[in-house]
Amino acid sequence: MVSILAIAVVGGIGALLATMLVLAERFISNYGDVEVVINDGEKKYTARGGTSLLESLRSEKIFIPSACGGRGTCAYCKVRVLDGGGPLLPTEEPYMDTREREQGIRLSCQVKVRNDIQMEIPSELLSIREYQCRCADITDFTYDIKQFTLKMFDPPTIAYKPGQYVQLFSPAYPGSSEEVYRAYSISSDPKDRSSIELIVRRVPGGIATTYLFDHLKTDETVRLNGPYGEFYLRDTGAAIVFIAGGSGIAPIKCMLHHMVNTKNERTAVFFFGVRGDKDIFLFDRMKQFEDELPNFTFVPIVAQPDEGSQWQGKTGNMIEVAADYLKKMQKPQDCEGYLCGSPGLINAAVAMLTDLGIPRERHFYDKFA
Ligand SMILES: Cc1cc2nc3c(=O)[nH]c(=O)nc-3n(C[C@H](O)[C@H](O)[C@H](O)COP(=O)(O)OP(=O)(O)OC[C@H]3O[C@@H](n4cnc5c(N)ncnc54)[C@H](O)[C@@H]3O)c2cc1C
Incomplete structure (x- = not known):
């Protein structure tokens, strides 16, 4: 009984402190108006202090890539802060190498707008x-x-x-x-x-x-x-290895449409993995691309078909299936890899392509993190 009461009291105090912090942030932490100057004056605006730099830029319709919703976990929202960003925070440290730290690179979702800020972003983001x-x-x-x-x-x-x-x-x-x-x-x-x-x-x-x-x-x-994003087909003649799992098929489907539209004749193979029979989708559309593109091969893989499944194609670990296939190619090390899906799939695919001798600068990917 006493311990239930103690838990209730501690919980109540915690909730009260959390509410006070939120109110303090809203009403006391008033940093007033600050000036944000981008790319040496290419764009500048006056902001109300107190929000994150990412939010502040967004309210001015300047959109910085960000995939984790400001949680500081995707590291997509890097910008260069020349002045006014305060010290690098512990939440940013894991995402910055020495060179980035020296250059003042910051996660814009973690930097609070408290003082006038001088910053740099690639000009194309302004458009x-x-x-x-x-x-x-x-x-x-x-x-x-x-x-x-x-x-x-x-x-x-x-x-x-x-x-x-x-x-x-x-x-x-x-x-x-x-x-x-x-x-x-x-x-x-x-x-x-x-x-x-x-x-x-x-x-x-x-x-x-x-x-x-x-x-x-x-x-x-x-x-x-x-x-x-930087995940788009490079304009080379190299043979293409596409690897995707589940909804990771999305950007690759777009690239395949583009290859049809531009009558692209590059050799390309697409390893597409799904978990079981109930996860199969777009296989027929991908097969159709084999008819539309002269040198395209679609290799669907169902990791674990159901008992009594009608599936007659490849099964098991899609990375192993892809490795076996690619090892039989003439010069796998000359390929380009385009990978899309979960971080686990991308890491495994990068390791496999590296083992085959494809250098890292020819691996392109979007991790759905
Ligand atoms: C470049 C890129 C392209 C992408 N393209 C696609 C695509 O084409 N198709 C697609 O399906 N997905 C895509 N994604 C993934 C997509 O952006 C989302 O991450 C995904 O849809 C989940 O978003 P959500 O808001 O539903 O989940 P979230 O709310 O972000 O939650 C994700 C997981 O985190 C947990 N979570 C939520 N809040 C917290 C918290 N505060 N702390 C810890 N954990 C938490 C949730 O319980 C859940 O398990 C892409 C991602 C990237 C980076």
Whole structure:
């Protein structure tokens, strides 16, 4: 009885302190107006101090790539802060090498705007735009993967490199008061600039995927910004090894459409892995690419087919299947690797391609972290 009372008292004090901290942050930590100067004056604005630099830039419609919603875990939102950012924080340290520390590179989601700030970002980020779209269609691919078709209306078209991603705004909804942005790769045919398709896997308990799966309805407006990313086909003649798992197929599908549109005849093989029979999707569309591209081979892998499954293709560990296949190629070390999916898959694929002699500068990937 006494211990229950003690737990209740300690819990109550904790909740009270947390509330006081939130109120203090809101009402006492008033840093007043500060000036943020970007790229030596290419852009400057006056901000209210107290928010993160990432948020402050976003409110000025300057969009820095960020995939973890400001939790300081994806390290995508690096910017160079020349003055006014304060010392490097322990939360940033694991993501900075010595050179970056010397150059003043910071995670913009961790830097608080408290003083005037001088900073640098790649100029092209200043041209990233915000888009309003209408959710034109939602299609179930599997029990946990859906395709969302978004029709652009303001502005009416979007330009991007096949393989790039957008950041989609997930508003508050019943059960979640958080407003977040999440990265989703464009999967559609880049010939059509008036709409884009996204292939999304539901993450149990995830903020944005719960919004997309349980709350977003067709005809509703969706906000996004972009495009972002360095994951696009390099213009070389090298043979291509695509490797993806689950919704990681999205940017590769976009690249394959682009290869068809540009009559690309490069040798390419796509290892696409899913867990079981119920996870199979888009296999038929990928087979169709074999008809449309003269030198393209699709190798689907079902890790663990169900008992009594009709599946007659490759099974087991997709990285081992890919390694066996690639070892039989003439010169695997001359290939380029394009990888997309979970961090575990990408790490395993990078190790496998490295073992085959493909140098790291020819591995390109997006980790869905
Ligand atoms: C470049 C890039 C492209 C991507 N493209 C795609 C794509 O095309 N398709 C696709 O399906 N996904 C893609 N992703 C992944 C996507 O951006 C999201 O990470 C994913 O959809 C999960 O978002 P969420 O908001 O639903 O989950 P989150 O709310 O971010 O939660 C993710 C997990 O973390 C846990 N979590 C939530 N909050 C916290 C917290 N505060 N601390 C610790 N853990 C927490 C949740 O319980 C959950 O298990 C991409 C990612 C990147 C980086």
